[in-house]
């Protein structure tokens with residue numbers, strides 16, 4: 001599988017296999033992931049099985065990423081980034097500040 005990796009990190013889009021999912025995954029959500037990070041298989045919030053949305057991953061620079069986060073927040077999305085294995089920290093939106101198994 002080819003992935004663009006000029007700079008920054010790719011954004012993967014996920015949606016629940018069996019809708020509706022939860023507040024995080026019901027409309028699909030985006031995750032910034034390192035190129036060597038395995039694809040998510042379960043929603044980090046509700047554990048629903050996820051599928052990767054079709055289409056090539058988008059690659060954004062830091063500035064574009066900030067714009068993207070504000071865009072997401074304006075539309076009521078909550079985005080999380082993984083801080084360590086099994087733990088996620090909110091980057092934008094109205095959801096809980098962190099999710100994971102602390």
Ligand SMILES: [Zn+2]
Nearest residue numbers: 022025043046
């Ligand atoms: Zn979910």
